[in-house]
Amino acid sequence: MERSKIHTFELMAILGWVSCFLFFFVWFSVDGLYFIQIENKFEFAPGWWKVPSLIIFDGFTNFIQNVVAFAVLYLISPTSYAVGNIAKRPLIIVISIYVFSNMVTYVNAIGIAITVFGASLYTYFEMDEDRKEAAKENQNVPSTGNLLQPEANQLEITEKTVKQT
8 A cells, every 4th residue: 555655454444434334324224223113112122232243243353354365465466365265165165065964966066176176276387387486596496306306407517516526
């Protein structure tokens, strides 16, 4: 947030308050009156505090999730973060299938398999690219293959240094 000179936490707090302000009126007009109205009288219903406390808890956990998301985005690229989110979805689906004992169709299973395969493929190519970049920076680090078997250019360097001594 260099252009606006607003810190990330400040921006999240402002957006949280604005969304809470905008959401409150929608919630109150749709559901809030049912919690207050008893027999055509406006008084607080028993247990009225449960819903507002759940809304506050939901807002707090959403804020924590945003803080973690910003921290992770600082550490990795946005593409890796997006792939992580894509890989998270099948995990949530599989856990919900297990917890709620839902039946899985072949189409659902194929979709989950494609998602997991795509995320795994992306991770493999990303790691391979990182290995290649490390090999360019340092010629002594093998880019692929077995670490116990040196590459051909490393053998030439070793033979040259032996002959020179």
